[in-house]
Amino acid sequence: MLTSNKSILFKVKTVLSRRLKWLGLSLNQEKTKLVHKSEGFNFLGFHLIQYPGHTLWLQADKSSIKRVLHKIKNIMDTHKQVKTDGLIYSLNKIILGWARYFQYCRSYNIFANMDGVLFRWTWNWCRRRHPHKIKRWIKNKYFTQIENRNWTLFGEIWHLNRFSDIKRKIYSWKVGNKSYLNPEIKREWKCNEISDELT
Numbered sequence: 445m446l447t448s449n450k451s452i453l454f455k456v457k458t459v460l461s462r463r464l465k466w467l468g469l470s471l472n473q474e475k476t477k478l479v480h481k482s483e484g485f486n487f488l489g490f491h492l493i494q495y496p497g498h499t500l501w502l503q504a505d506k507s508s509i510k511r512v513l514h515k516i517k518n519i520m521d522t523h524k525q526v527k528t529d530g531l532i533y534s535l536n537k538i539i540l541g542w543a544r545y546f547q548y549c550r551s552y553n554i555f556a557n558m559d560g561v562l563f564r565w566t567w568n569w570c571r572r573r574h575p576h577k578i579k580r581w582i583k584n585k586y587f588t589q590i591e592n593r594n595w596t597l598f599g600e601i602w603h604l605n606r607f608s609d610i611k612r613k614i615y616s617w618k619v620g621n622k623s624y625l626n627p628e629i630k631r632e633w634k635c636n637e638i639s640d641e642l643t
Contacts (some may be wrong), residue, residue, distance in 0.1 A: 451627045453478050454478075454641070457476070457478075460605075466471050475551065477528060480546065486505045486507070487505075487518065489504060489505060489508040489545070489546075490502055490503065490504065490505060490508075490549060491503055491504065491506070491547075494559050501550060502548075502549040503546075503549050503550045503551060504549065504551060504554055504556060508546075509530070509554065509558065510556075512538060512542045513561060515538055516535060516539075516562065517565065518529070519534050519535060519538070520565055520569050524569070524572065524573070527599065527600075528597070528598070528600075529535070529599035529600055529601050531599075532575035532597060532598075532599050532602040532603065532604045533602055535562075535604060535605075536604065536605050539562075539604075539605050539606070539607055540605055540609075540610065541556065542607070543607045543609070543610035544610055547610045547611065547612055548612070548613055548614070549612075549615050550586065550612075551607075552608070554607075555606075555607035555608040555610070556573075556600060556607075556608055558607045559606045559607050559608050562604075562606065562607070563595065566586075566597050566604065569643035570585075570586045570587075570597075570601060583595075586598070588603070590603060593606075
């Protein structure tokens with residue numbers, strides 16, 4: 445929860461603790477802390493921070509980036525002898541899934557950097573398979589141009605997606621007729637009991 449009133453945060457924490465206890469649950473004290481927005485904090489794989497003079501900054505946290513790159517590296521290390529399409533299929537599932545999760549935040553620079561790492565690893569994967577071939581031969585066999593993008597790894601069926609293929613989207617609270625402005629379902633958006641306890 446983000447608020448300019450620190451006392452509200454303490455009240456929310458107290459109310460949540462009481463509610464969870466009634467359900468037989470409890471807050472994880474290691475993960476539950478109060479921080480100033482200028483310090484930043486991680487939540488569900490995102491890092492939220494506000495720099496002076498800027499709006500709240502939302503991006504993938506470093507541990508999330510390390511985890512997905514570790515998965516990709518592990519697949520490339522364990523798929524040294526598979527067909528190119530097999531490697532591409534396994535990588536695309538991870539790349540597209542991860543990129544779509546983070547497409548609602550400031551991800552352009554992060555995606556571009558990860559694409560650079562991905563290219564180096566795929567190039568090394570191709571060179572290991574043909575240690576006695578020249579670079580031009582490897583490029584012609586494994587890489588092609590798709591639209592305005594050179595050096596795209598391809599197979600007989602698939603081509604490798606990049607993180608930056610997933611463009612940023614602006615999140616909208618309105619989903620069909622489930623908008624919080626719809627008076628017919630206004631009660632679904634309200635949390636009257638907790639609101640009463642906080643006032």
